[in-house]
Amino acid sequence: MYSYFRRLYLLPFTFCLIALWSACTRLPNVQGRGETMLQGVWNQDSVANAKDLLSYTQHHFKISCDSFYVDLTTHSKVNYYSDSCFNNGVWKEYAKGTYAVKGDTLILNGTFTKANYKQKVSGCYRSGRYLNNFKIISSSGSRLVLENLADQRECVLELKQAITCVPKEL
Template sequence: MIFKKPLYFLLFTFLIFTYASCTRLPDVQGKGEVFLQGIWNQDSIANSVKLLNYTQHRFKISCDSFYVDLTTHSKVNYYEDSCFNKGVWKEYAKGTYIVKGDTLLLTGTFTKANYKQKASGCYRNGQYISNFKIKSSSPTSLILENLNDQRECTLVLKEKITCVPKEL
């Protein structure tokens, strides 16, 4: 008999099952969705003159990663006077995305303008989580509905990007 004690047999069996059940994650980023790859700008916002605040989006989507520039215009000051910047300010975020059915799920962190992590300062810090319903898409346009405030985000493709997965 190979195993003289039941404890060794149990330990050996546990190790075999543990090894067999583990799967190694790939060492490269995912490919993402082909139809989203590119630089997308929200050139205008319907009824922006009538709104108290609105945010214009600029997305760069490459493979399974996104970078977003958010330009907010506000008639109401939600921040310290030194941060309000006459009602126009920029925020940045980066992270990864997935598409589930008709929903685009973005998960990342707020960053500085160079996309390095932002730990403090004006505006939002920490996690960036945003979900959009994909209302329609074509090779040159994308219409999203923000699921937080139901505002429509009409994006125009400015530059197509081909995904070349990078090592993690």
Template sequence: MYLFALVFGFSAFVLSCTRLPNVQGKGELLLQGVWNQDSIANNNKLLNYTKHHFKISCDSFYVDLTTYSKANYYEDSCFNKGVWKEYAKGTYLVKGDTLLLNGTFTKANYKQKVSGCYRNGRYLANFKIKSSSANNLVLESLNDQRECILVLKEKITCEQKEL
């Protein structure tokens, strides 16, 4: 009896496994495109804020982050008079009303960044999707509850690539 259960269990396991295709996922149709955060409400009253520029294609994202700061959190050589750019890329997932971004910080050419000014390593960001339409997307950062109002600049059609 034990041997039968073992053979049956192993057979069911093997038959239930399916090889995933070796191509990137399709992602969310609504998000496909180049999105820009043109302005930030009350930015003159904030100590610091970051503008986002996203390119979302299939299940991948690229983000340019431009930070404006009145306070110096970095070495003087990195502070750049209170304006600096960071870059990240990775994959995203939408679960319910939440956009989950999982990637790494990169150089401006989106190649791996291992040292230098600002942040290195993992880029993890989560946003609540507050509203969406064909040309507008309103996100709320789950980290600091700041709104990120994005405007569609260019629509992209997902062309899945091999991994």
């Protein structure tokens, strides 16, 4: 009788183990291909009404496979930082990470870095996570128009160099 009840207790455990084992799949050890239309070096040459704004940021993206690198050049008439960081109202920040496109939204998930794209843990300006979402307004071969969902500013990017995705091992 005891062995019969012991088997009954093992039955649900066995089913759970089989369900977990079959649900887990190993991901490949290579980066994803990303979106073909985004592959390349993109530059925001100007910002609409820049002279009338208290601050604005110009973007320079490099998108390769499922990864992005972004240089952010901020121009500001207002000092948000200590005087040693303000740099006469012009400063650069850098970030890298991965991206995804869901519907018409470009989702950037990364971290702020130093100029060499190595991790930044302290210093002037922002550090930590870089999370930004853009609505893709339009895209042609050499022009990409995005709307920053944080501040609804339009970001018009021009393709400076096309890149062909060659996935690398992780």
